[in-house]
Amino acid sequence: MSHIYQPLMLRALLEGGGWASTRTIAASFLERDESQIDYYSEIVKRMPGRVLSSHGLVKREGHGFRLVPEIAHLTQEEKAQLQQLCDDAVAAYMVKRGKRLYAHRHTAPGDVSGNDRYEVLKRAGYRCELCGVPADERVLHVDHIVPRRHGGGDDRANLQALCYLCNGNKGARDDTDFRAVRTSADAREAGCPFCDHEGRELVAENSLAVAFRDLYPVTPLHTLVVPRRHALTFFDLYEPERRAMNLLLDEVRARIESADPSVTGFNIGMNCGEDAGQTVNHAHIHLIPRRNGDVEQPRGGVRGIIPGKSSYYPSSQRARSND
Template structure:
């Protein structure tokens, strides 16, 4: 159905429901171009409003190209205190229009030659990781992070969030939910450019096992659930029915020595177990989740494990204080 100017006016001013700037930006480009415009032109117009893209290239300008040109004596940083706010050509003197146009043309020629030589690969650094991360994975990662950067806490309403491989693919990291995290554009760029942690041996450590460790050699028929980094069994000496242990496959003694992907895998496993226990036993109305970290805290098997203890209404006379009961006289308060 055709739309006249008055109808378009009413749509823009009264009917348009916005979750982003996309609609008015696209309509503005259409109006400026006489009613028809290419997808590429719309995309460029949207890009001009995307602050996250500007932030990304601000970081690369200061940390990469700006440093190279500064080190070669071509440019000088312009600073506000300790903060770089711009660059200027070093000892640049006015040149006539002909010389300026020649220098600009030489830059254009360099750009064209490089693009012809490398093709689309020159923009590979803009990918979150080599290869495609499906939208369903992205959704799960962002949902788990509550739509905030897991490093600095920035909200998706303020900055663009990327789905980042915690252990990079080129260091052996896997395309599994436990190896993804949500990072804002700034944290993700800084992590890639400045983090000098050596991940080359990390992937292999997930296979660490210790001879004689009861949890490294658990019989397969005791395992009730598992994912790539942890598994679950029923406790051999249950505090309550369906008392369950979640255990990393890697041999690691202390909960605080778990890698972030293992913590992610634990969280997912605990969520799944909670649901399955409640489905199996409708009388379960709560849970205690606990870790004994160290001999002083009561740890007896020095392979990390998390207790998931189902609780039922009136299973003890006074449950108040819960885990505070590790020091009995401190439970009630």
């Protein structure tokens, strides 16, 4: 957009005789910002258009709206009086609400840093994490999953990439799907070794998850990533918790590779249910560093949890391939 903003700013300055207020320049941007026009086009259809239609004042027609004949055929004087009533209604409401009127559209205090914005958008693959639209088709915002006004923080576990339409539909008022996370975030179960991780070597943490070393490591630096809330398996987690755990996986992987250059691979695994080998009934992800030569035959990786299933081929094919 800078390629558009720069000439628009120069044009506004030229039209102002060499000077223009920041607000005037911003207004010139708004006139050409298709993303904002699209946003407010949706607002027109979903909010005032729908309400005025229900009151019998307007009707949908093609890609727009038309006044009903009873209003359209008013005299010029009557139309002027009606316009004045509209202006008065807007002015009265703006006086009543003051700065709160557009508070939900203002930039919240403590802006997300440019680095965090970049990482959030990169993590999302430059697509909206709700509808999937790519950044080159619709402007992406960095949104607080749990809004600041509801206690959400600025850590990356609480940030997501949303297109302007999905973000606008969600709004700062909406904490749907995340309220349960907040109210149960402190849920702990007595006797659970992962709810009470005191004494363990804490490696990393964020608002919804922690990472610490496994007490019985399969390989050196074997780490567990665990949600703070007591949840039985991965399938009992909320999406923000899964996101928080993924962030810790990335962070811990980078730390392990930095601390031990001999690490050349990883196994990432979860045991969900007793029959799958789960022994601690608190969801957790194993991050197991691997090194060249740490086992004689690494082929198949996690398939090896079932004896004899590491190979992708039946035993007869393996025999022939070894001939």
